[in-house]
Amino acid sequence: MRQQKIAIVGAGLVGSLWAVYLAKRGHLVQIFDRRPDIRKMKVVQGKSINLALSDRGWKGLAGAGVSEEIKKMAIPMSGRLMHSVKGELSYQPYGKMGQAIFSVSRGLLNQKLIEIAASNEKVELFFSHRCEDINLDSNEIRFVREEDRVNVHFTFDRIFGTDGAFSAVRSRLIKIDRFNYSQEYLSHGYKELEIPANSDGSHRMRNDCLHIWPRGEFMMIALPNLDGSFTCTLFIAFEGEVSFEHLQDEAKVKKFFHENFPDAYELMPELTGDFFANPNASLVMTKCYPWHYKDQIALLGDAAHAIVPFYGQGMNCGFEDCTIFDDLLNQNDEDWSAAFSDFSHLRKPSGDAILELALRNYIEMRDKTSDQHFLLQKKIEGYFSSKHPDRWTPLYSQVTFSDIPYEQALKEGDRQEKIMAKIMAIPGIEHSWNSDEIEQLILSELNKNV
């Protein structure tokens, strides 16, 4: 197998991890990023939403042999803790005992992955290099070097675009005949805020769960950081009755938080300062197809499939792209043409499915997690699943704690939803939910639906 000269455009999470995979395979890898070297920055102002690592992400990291190092910077969260307007708490485990998702800082994780990639002698890094154009005939990339605005040119055997939702590599592919593409923004955006640590560095709320303040048309969440703080994210519409456009002065912001998130409000001394200092960020979903061009260029991660963050799967899906591409290179004996084409073809349905799942989960998180009917349904599913783990894996667990293809999880989840709609319609279900009768009913529905 011939050693390849490979470009990775985008030194984000997926790009830096993918570099480790390719270097392990013996190839020469050059990573380019339009931003300066984030290892040299003190405060990493990521485009986070803090991230939640789950099984697919860990598997992707393990494949490059780096999961142990990352585990040190991750905080396990075993469930959701919902905060009502009155400050009442209700806890819902994410999975079975011992299962958790892990809060990590995007910035710290990215720094670490770049360090690991850079420590490999086959990997070379170029920061402040903005990809401007790709010559499809020669596979030559033109970069603008930000420091002196000079054009520099490099030619590669293979090019990977891991440059995120606004990918420059994809911008070039968009011009190719019969390349499908869409970008769609949500009417809701987000803003990051903070709950600082106690003076002794401890957390001011439980740090073993993901906090949610579900409020129907908007919500806030909080994920714990290693330093005792929480990163909070408010999700709310840009325009309309309850929206960013109506939160324009300190008094209105204070009133809004005091009324809607009273318990959190007490823990946010810098609320209004943060609120007006931090941007109103938008949420975009992108789809494209194919994800490759001949045996020359492929897109991985957000560049191929940017999704909304509500299933905590964006990064996990990107890391799984690495797992899958690596498997395809093995299966095809490094026939790059076959691997590129298989990747587009086989992985596209997964990208579409997790996009759909993530969008649906926004409704679930902001709205249904405070709904007694929904919570009862989840309780029944959990109970049945614990008695028949071979017959029922809750959708959330399929997505988060397994690596079955997302499209299979989506299909199975829809099937479960249909069954549960029948179960939830049974009069008195709130009393009979853990009866033998209900258990038998679910089993017979499952047998019907095979």
Added chain:
Amino acid sequence: MRQQKIAIVGAGLVGSLWAVYLAKRGHLVQIFDRRPDIRKMKVVQGKSINLALSDRGWKGLAGAGVSEEIKKMAIPMSGRLMHSVKGELSYQPYGKMGQAIFSVSRGLLNQKLIEIAASNEKVELFFSHRCEDINLDSNEIRFVREEDRVNVHFTFDRIFGTDGAFSAVRSRLIKIDRFNYSQEYLSHGYKELEIPANSDGSHRMRNDCLHIWPRGEFMMIALPNLDGSFTCTLFIAFEGEVSFEHLQDEAKVKKFFHENFPDAYELMPELTGDFFANPNASLVMTKCYPWHYKDQIALLGDAAHAIVPFYGQGMNCGFEDCTIFDDLLNQNDEDWSAAFSDFSHLRKPSGDAILELALRNYIEMRDKTSDQHFLLQKKIEGYFSSKHPDRWTPLYSQVTFSDIPYEQALKEGDRQEKIMAKIMAIPGIEHSWNSDEIEQLILSELNKNV
């Protein structure tokens, strides 16, 4: 009202017409196009599909005072003439007596519109100027002048992007936060072919109709030209059982045409030469939103809403954009900010509706126009409509022979379709279709559905 310095990027059909409108309003207009001046070209190899002008298009032309000149180059087509595999012909009028759509050559029409625009002293034309970037702060456009590859810069009060499905102006807008965009290619493409004129310059088939060879998964159409020839267009899948990929040598092409279009085949002496000389062209639909940026930039025509050609509405919709934008400038007393925003907001549903209608019409043209059930339904609709013209305007006529908003036509068409589904399900409808009973039934359904 202050005289504006206005850029129109794209000297295609919509751009050159829009220049006439703006110059009539007293503004200074500079039109830019990346292509050379097509007035200087002998053979205009347009990206046609010959075009069919209908009411909305004529209204748009009339608003600029140019419809009389264009009428001279247009051939009226009063209906569809379907050709069966056995060469049997069946005729279906497009509308009422005297109504027609008009075949025009894209190239000749474009040349004429540019001539008309150029004859206005307020209009200046720049060819071989490729729009490379737009500075949104200053409204300055950077063009590359193709002759010497030099960058030239111009600043404008307003910029209109009329540069088609692959709009460079829209490419700049795509980078703006919360700008939605999609491009989607059909699995089918097209290829232009020719039926030449008789030696005396006469047409070899009826020249007062649009010819269709509907064949289910593929079809051919032919539109008459002024010189006695017909421009034929084959629509077929790129890949699959019956597709471009299987028409790879002369023998296969001849066999395919001989079997599927035997009557046309006899009239196409240059078939295989044309077939391998002309490209397999793709069909793209694009959507975006908003169609403007502040009071600075707006998209018109295909740049805002590229659709498939199967309703013959692409150009007509673009010309109607001119009518509507001009009306909005009047209504808003040339408050540009209001006109730009109204245009996006009010016209977007029309763009979405005609995209949907055009896509549906592909199925209808290639498949249903050879279906007896469908033809009977159209006959019933036509009969009822002729007796109750105030109660029923067939969808095709709403789109083609009126200027009611496309979204209203789509909605009304869906309502009619539901009623006709009931009517067509009546046993013996093929005999009772023109009975009093059926007439009363349709009337009572219409009264229900108001």
